[in-house]
Amino acid sequence: MSLARHKAYPDVDRLMGQMEEFDLLLHVVELEAYGMTVVPPEKLALAPGFVERLRDAIIAASEKRNNIELGNYKTATAMPNDANGSNWDLLEEDEVFVEAATNPICLTLVRWLLGQSAIFTGQTWIIKGQGVEGIPLHSDAHGLPPGSGSIAHMCNTSWICTDYTSAADGPTVFVPGSHRYGRATLPHEADLADTPYSFLPLIAEAGSLAVWNGATWHASERRTNPGFRVTLVQNYMRSYMRPQIDYSVCCPTDLMEKNSELERLAGKPLYPYADRRNPDPERIKPFIHAGTDPFA
Numbered sequence: 622m623s624l625a626r627h628k629a630y631p632d633v634d635r636l637m638g639q640m641e642e643f644d645l646l647l648h649v650v651e652l653e654a655y656g657m658t659v660v661p662p663e664k665l666a667l668a669p670g671f672v673e674r675l676r677d678a679i680i681a682a683s684e685k686r687n688n689i690e691l692g693n694y695k696t697a698t699a700m701p702n703d704a705n706g707s708n709w710d711l712l713e714e715d716e717v718f719v720e721a722a723t724n725p726i727c728l729t730l731v732r733w734l735l736g737q738s739a740i741f742t743g744q745t746w747i748i749k750g751q752g753v754e755g756i757p758l759h760s761d762a763h764g765l766p767p768g769s770g771s772i773a774h775m776c777n778t779s780w781i782c783t784d785y786t787s788a789a790d791g792p793t794v795f796v797p798g799s800h801r802y803g804r805a806t807l808p809h810e811a812d813l814a815d816t817p818y819s820f821l822p823l824i825a826e827a828g829s830l831a832v833w834n835g836a837t838w839h840a841s842e843r844r845t846n847p848g849f850r851v852t853l854v855q856n857y858m859r860s861y862m863r864p865q866i867d868y869s870v871c872c873p874t875d876l877m878e879k880n881s882e883l884e885r886l887a888g889k890p891l892y893p894y895a896d897r898r899n900p901d902p903e904r905i906k907p908f909i910h911a912g913t914d915p916f917a
């Protein structure tokens with residue numbers, strides 16, 4: 622008999638019921654132990670054709686927003702440079718993006734990690750063609766310094782829209798257990814070629830959902846196969862840590878011009894992204910640095 626029957630801890634009892642209903646207990650244990658898990662399509666209660674619609678909607682959005690043609694996603698050997706341009710903020714492009722963000726199995730795992738008050742904070746695609754390089758190990762929980770590792774502050778749920786069968790597909794890779802470090806990677810830890818940390822690849826068939834604690838270190842490998850890897854990335858966050866007054870927007874310019882401390886305190890927040898684009902890497906740098914040390 623489960624403890625949930627006592628109904629003494631409603632926020633958890635609800636989750637326990639859903640985890641049993643959706644057969645997610647293994648995935649919750651993997652999230653705790655490894656910092657990531659992959660839910661296979663058969664557990665995701667997907668509407669017929671969901672992953673095909675999602676993949677087509679991503680390709681259509683990329684072609685429309687960037688005024689390009691991507692060709693056959695299974696066989697293309699070249700990818701236009703701007704296939705990932707304007708790739709944030711997709712809900713209004715197609716209702717399949719709303720289905721993806723609100724899938725009940727996805728939300729059960731999100732709420733396990735972030736609590737019932739979790740909020741949806743972003744949705745973006747990755748299209749990755751033959752020869753596209755990987756990216757180094759990093760945490761997605763930007764700005765959270767060491768000491769913050771006992772709970773998840775944000776998480777990532779990624780819909781896998783094409784099969785990730787081997788390293789040649791250019792998959793995401795993860796350092797298992799790294800969510801416990803509760804910090805960003807340091808420069809000498811980040812390169813997959815010589816990092817001292819072991820990592821495991823995200824191998825999954827199309828229609829799977831990969832879920833990770835945002836603090837779990839991850840990277841991606843170079844894609845050598847033809848065709849595109851297509852992924853829908855979704856972020857959710859805890860609802861705290863937002864300013865009462867957003868001085869980055871409303872602090873009078875003349876006051877900031879007279880006082881450089883005031884300008885610094887007003888901040889230049891990384892979020893929200895202003896124009897659907899990944900921000901300039903120079904703008905992200907200070908936020909990543911803030912995740913390396915409590916005094917950073």
Ligand SMILES: O=C(O)CCC(=O)C(=O)O
Pocket residue numbers: 747756761777779792793794839840841854
């Ligand atoms: O799989 C990849 O290309 C890496 C994606 C990534 O870093 C992310 O979704 O946060």
Ligand SMILES: [Fe+2]
Pocket residue numbers: 759760761839
């Ligand atoms: Fe990431």
